[in-house]
Amino acid sequence: xxxxxxxxxxxxxxGIAAAFAADLVDLPDAEIVAVASRRRESAEAFAERFGxxxxxxxxxxxxxxxxxxxxxxxxxxxxxxxxxxxxxxAGRNVLCEKAFTLNAREAxxxxxxxxxxxxxxxxxxxxxxxxxxxxxxALVDDGAIGEVRTVQADFGLAxxxxxxxxxxxxxxxxxxxxxxGVYPVSFAQLxxxxxxxxxxxxVLSPEGVDLQTGALLSWESGALASLHCSIxxxxxxxxxxxxxxxxxxxxxxxxxPERFVLHRDGRDSEEFTADPADGPRTSLRHEAAEVMRALxxxxxxxxxxxxxxxxxxxxxxxxxxxxxxxxxxxxAVTAAAVxx
Numbered sequence: 001x002x003x004x005x006x007x008x009x010x011x012x013x014x015g016i017a018a019a020f021a022a023d024l025v026d027l028p029d030a031e032i033v034a035v036a037s038r039r040r041e042s043a044e045a046f047a048e049r050f051g052x053x054x055x056x057x058x059x060x061x062x063x064x065x066x067x068x069x070x071x072x073x074x075x076x077x078x079x080x081x082x083x084x085x086x087x088x089x090a091g092r093n094v095l096c097e098k099a100f101t102l103n104a105r106e107a108x109x110x111x112x113x114x115x116x117x118x119x120x121x122x123x124x125x126x127x128x129x130x131x132x133x134x135x136x137x138a139l140v141d142d143g144a145i146g147e148v149r150t151v152q153a154d155f156g157l158a159x160x161x162x163x164x165x166x167x168x169x170x171x172x173x174x175x176x177x178x179x180x181g182v183y184p185v186s187f188a189q190l191x192x193x194x195x196x197x198x199x200x201x202x203v204l205s206p207e208g209v210d211l212q213t214g215a216l217l218s219w220e221s222g223a224l225a226s227l228h229c230s231i232x233x234x235x236x237x238x239x240x241x242x243x244x245x246x247x248x249x250x251x252x253x254x255x256x257p258e259r260f261v262l263h264r265d266g267r268d269s270e271e272f273t274a275d276p277a278d279g280p281r282t283s284l285r286h287e288a289a290e291v292m293r294a295l296x297x298x299x300x301x302x303x304x305x306x307x308x309x310x311x312x313x314x315x316x317x318x319x320x321x322x323x324x325x326x327x328x329x330x331x332a333v334t335a336a337a338v339x340x
Contacts, residue, residue: 145243156230
C-alpha cells in the first residue's frame with residue numbers, strides 16, 4: 001500500500017469508538033468511510049457526528065464493504081471474537097479493542113483467522129504505542145536501571161457502578177480485570193514478558209464479576225509484579241519499575257503518561273516528559289498511526305503490539321480469573337496456561 005489514504009470502518013458507536021473517530025479525523029491520510037451498529041439509528045447518528053458517508057445497521061455489511069482497508073472493533077470485549085472474526089473472515093484488516101477477547105482461546109482463534117486469511121490484526125493496546133511509554137521501555141531494555149526486580153501498577157475507578165452498568169454485567173465480560181486490569185498486566189509484561197507463576201485474590205460482586213483484584217506475578221529471574229485493579233475505588237493509576245541499579249516512577253495515568261522520573265544510584269534524578277507535538281495524552285492517534293504504517297509496509301502484525309504478546313496477556317488474565325473464580329456466561333472452563 002502506498003501513501004494514499006487508509007480507509008477505516010468503525011464497528012460499534014460507544015464512547016471509545018467516538019474518541020477514536022475524533023482522533024482519526026485529525027490524522028493526515030486517514031479516512032472514515034463507514035460505521036456499523038446493530039441499531040441503524042446509532043450508526044446514522046455517529047455518521048452524522050463525524051461526517052461519515054455510510055452507516056450500516058448490521059456488522060455484516062461493514063465487513064463486506066470492499067472500500068474499507070481496516071476495521072476498528074470497539075464493541076464490549078464479550079463481542080470481540082464475533083466482530084473481529086467476522087471482519088477477518090470477510091478479508092478485512094482489524095484493530096480490535098482491548099482486552100483482546102474474553103479469554104486466550106478466543107484470542108488464539110482470531111490470530112488463526114488472521115493468518116488463514118492473510119490479514120493484519122492488532123490489539124488496540126494504545127499504551128504500547130505511546131511515545132513516552134516506548135521511551136521508558138527502551139531505557140529499561142538498555143539497562144538504565146539494571147535487572148528488573150519489581151513492577152508495581154494500579155488502575156481503579158471510584159464508581160460506584162450500578163448493577164446494570166456494563167462494568168458489572170457478566171454477559172459483557174464485566175469486572176475490573178478485563179477493563180482496567182489489562183493495563184497493569186500489559187505494562188508488566190511489556191517489560192518482563194509472560195510470567196512463570198500467577199497468584200491472585202479478588203472481591204466479587206453479587207453478579208460474579210470482580211469489583212477489585214490484586215495479582216502477584218513472578219518470573220524465574222526473581223522479578224515480581226504487584227498489580228491492582230478496581231471498580232470500587234479510585235486509585236492513583238501510578239506505576240513503578242525497580243531494578244538492581246535504580247528505579248523509574250510513573251505518576252498518575254501511567255498508561256498515557258505526561259512524564260516519568262528515572263532514579264539511578266549515585267546520580268541525579270532525570271525527568272522525561274511528553275513532547276507537546278505528540279498531542280494530548282489521551283490521544284489514540286499513535287495506535288492508529290502504527291496500524292497505518294504497518295498496512296503501508298505490508299505487515300500482518302505490529303512490532304509494537306505483537307500478537308504473541310497479546311496472547312500472553314490473555315493467558316495471564318485467564319490465570320488470574322481462574323484464581324479468583326470469575327467465569328463468564330457460555331464460557332468453557334478457562335485454561336490457566338500459567339502454572340503456580
